[in-house]
Amino acid sequence: MSEQSSAATPQSNLAKVFASGAFAVTGELGPPKGADPEVIREKAKLLKGFVDAVNITDNQTAVVRMSSIAAAALSHQAGVEPIVQMTCRDRNRLAIEADLLGAWALGLRNLLCLSGDHQTFGNHKDSKNVWDIDSIQLVKMMEDMRSKGIFINGEELEGEPPDFFLGAVENPFADPLHYRPFRVAKKVRAGAKFLQTQCIYNMDKFKDFMSKLGDMGVLDDIHIMAGLSPLKGPGMAKYMRDMVPGMDVPDEVVERMTGAGQGIEDKAERSKAWRAEGIKYCIEQIQEVREIPGVRGVHVMAIEWEEAVKPIVEGAGLLPRPQAIGSAASA
Amino acid sequence: MIVAEQKPLEEIKGVLGDAENVLVAGCGTCVTVCLAGGEKEAQLMASALRIASRVDGTPIEATDVTVQRQCEWEYLEMIEAEVEKADLIVSLACGIGVQTFARHFPDKWVVPGLNTTFLGQPEEQGIWTEQCQACGNCMLAMTGGICPVARCSKQVQNGPCGGSEHGLCEVKRIRRVDGVPVMVKGRGGRMMPATEDVECAWHLIHDRLKEHNRLDLITGVQEPKDWTTSRDGGPRRIVREDLILMDEE
Ligand code: SF4
Numbered sequence: 001m002s003e004q005s006s007a008a009t010p011q012s013n014l015a016k017v018f019a020s021g022a023f024a025v026t027g028e029l030g031p032p033k034g035a036d037p038e039v040i041r042e043k044a045k046l047l048k049g050f051v052d053a054v055n056i057t058d059n060q061t062a063v064v065r066m067s068s069i070a071a072a073a074l075s076h077q078a079g080v081e082p083i084v085q086m087t088c089r090d091r092n093r094l095a096i097e098a099d100l101l102g103a104w105a106l107g108l109r110n111l112l113c114l115s116g117d118h119q120t121f122g123n124h125k126d127s128k129n130v131w132d133i134d135s136i137q138l139v140k141m142m143e144d145m146r147s148k149g150i151f152i153n154g155e156e157l158e159g160e161p162p163d164f165f166l167g168a169v170e171n172p173f174a175d176p177l178h179y180r181p182f183r184v185a186k187k188v189r190a191g192a193k194f195l196q197t198q199c200i201y202n203m204d205k206f207k208d209f210m211s212k213l214g215d216m217g218v219l220d221d222i223h224i225m226a227g228l229s230p231l232k233g234p235g236m237a238k239y240m241r242d243m244v245p246g247m248d249v250p251d252e253v254v255e256r257m258t259g260a261g262q263g264i265e266d267k268a269e270r271s272k273a274w275r276a277e278g279i280k281y282c283i284e285q286i287q288e289v290r291e292i293p294g295v296r297g298v299h300v301m302a303i304e305w306e307e308a309v310k311p312i313v314e315g316a317g318l319l320p321r322p323q324a325i326g327s328a329a330s331a
Numbered sequence: 332m333i334v335a336e337q338k339p340l341e342e343i344k345g346v347l348g349d350a351e352n353v354l355v356a357g358c359g360t361c362v363t364v365c366l367a368g369g370e371k372e373a374q375l376m377a378s379a380l381r382i383a384s385r386v387d388g389t390p391i392e393a394t395d396v397t398v399q400r401q402c403e404w405e406y407l408e409m410i411e412a413e414v415e416k417a418d419l420i421v422s423l424a425c426g427i428g429v430q431t432f433a434r435h436f437p438d439k440w441v442v443p444g445l446n447t448t449f450l451g452q453p454e455e456q457g458i459w460t461e462q463c464q465a466c467g468n469c470m471l472a473m474t475g476g477i478c479p480v481a482r483c484s485k486q487v488q489n490g491p492c493g494g495s496e497h498g499l500c501e502v503k504r505i506r507r508v509d510g511v512p513v514m515v516k517g518r519g520g521r522m523m524p525a526t527e528d529v530e531c532a533w534h535l536i537h538d539r540l541k542e543h544n545r546l547d548l549i550t551g552v553q554e555p556k557d558w559t560t561s562r563d564g565g566p567r568r569i570v571r572e573d574l575i576l577m578d579e580e
Pocket residue numbers: 462463464465466467468469470471478479480481
């Protein structure tokens with residue numbers, strides 16, 4: 001595992017949590033469809049102290065929102081360490097490098113590299129996409145910048161190079177299934193140090209995926225974070241099962257959520273029961289993934305449900321977090 | 332081959348201005364094969380323009396002519412007489428033909444009658460699919476003869492991405508018939524374009540490499556693509572010294 005370099009520059013809190021051997025917890029903070037910084041501060045309040053870092057999404061599902069880097073800087077000021085998400089959909093290699101130099105200068109330390117959702121999923125369907133490089137090449141580009149101090153064109157950059165703690169994602173449930181662990185190995189080779197997975201509902205398949213990674217010998221080189229998304233009710237479970245590509249939601253999960261609301265007439269009460277079940281199920285999942293060799297943390301995606309993070313993390317016995325925020329915040 | 336489809340007649344009528352003598356020029360190569368702009372289509376287009384103009388009450392003369400290839404000077408030279416008589420040309424060639432036409436006859440106004448759509452292959456009778464984007468740096472040797480530039484929705488170089496499911500891409504294509512999106516009732520009763528499934532190019536690549544025992548080709552991290560040979564390097568040009576005719580002085 002590569003060390004974060006210079007002693008003078010504040011390090012990633014998330015990297016320190018991993019280095020300490022603690023089981024890491026990350027969350028998700030979606031920037032607003034507007035320019036109000038208060039939205040970020042409010043969400044940060046709900047997450048502060050309960051996670052080691054939060055993903056700040058980059059025009060998620062191709063819907064335009066406040067820029068990931070700007071929102072990350074606000075989150076950072078609010079005392080919640082951000083993980084800047086960077087997709088390859090909207091920027092070419094020049095723009096990505098420039099923006100990430102800026103992100104580092106603003107004190108942001110974690111970077112998650114993704115290819116990005118296609119613009120046809122979002123609200124700017126007639127836009128033109130970029131995809132000059134892909135997510136794996138993005139990891140490699142930033143690893144070379146970090147370790148060799150060079151841009152993607154081979155030119156040296158001025159001064160201390162950004163030393164982002166580099167992350168990637170993988171969907172253990174996408175096809176061709178058997179190829180997924182190889183793709184993780186590729187990301188490790190490119191320079192990824194942590195990896196968040198797609199939301200897990202099919203635990204058996206996830207265990208298979210992890211054991212293949214173990215067989216391939218890559219688990220010592222990357223911190224795998226199991227992606228978990230608490231369900232708000234059977235509707236959400238069904239939607240994920242039927243509508244979201246690359247998502248594997250077994251029928252038992254839908255049934256379990258349906259069962260939680262059975263016999264409850266009052267709408268509000270039923271919704272409360274569903275949510276309680278969703279939180280309970282998520283806590284059980286955390287306990288289950290903790291037992292899987294190689295899982296070094298969880299990424300809790302409580303989408304537009306930040307309030308759920310505290311009871312989940314608390315219920316899983318993961319509080320208090322090792323350190324609220326590293327030296328990065330006080331810098 | 333180059334695949335194209337005809338523009339709606341209304342659109343073509345809209346760019347005729349006050350031309351009285353219109354020449355519809357077909358092309359005998361790619362667009363003949365894809366049944367968009369060959370001799371037959373040129374004849375039909377000319378007669379459609381004549382009839383429409385009469386119905387509209389401003390009759391025009393519309394004739395047609397077809398050459399073997401509109402993208403080469405030699406063929407255009409053969410129709411100088413017909414072009415001379417016309418005050419506007421509707422070219423039913425691909426975009427290359429239209430431009431060659433306009434350059435060869437600088438005094439004439441040339442408008443396109445087709446939308447040049449892609450470099451593709453006839454899949455089955457009446458259906459064509461895109462296969463190549465002429466990136467200028469062919470990587471098919473690595474991908475088993477399946478193009479990730481033209482056929483992967485995200486032009487991923489190290490695929491397949493996490494959206495690949497049952498051999499299909501997460502991106503759906505807007506369903507078009509004769510160039511026009513097919514509209515269906517969506518959620519909430521609003522009309523929206525229907526979509527159809529697209530194969531995941533990387534799933535196809537993966538399966539083909541596996542079959543040939545060549546998955547080793549994609550285990551390494553594929554280097555970023557050099558796009559200077561693509562559109563991104565500006566209009567491209569090929570110079571073949573060995574073929575250039577020397578002045579004999
Ligand atoms: S790699 Fe480039 S040249 Fe080769 S088929 Fe694809 S787009 Fe065409």
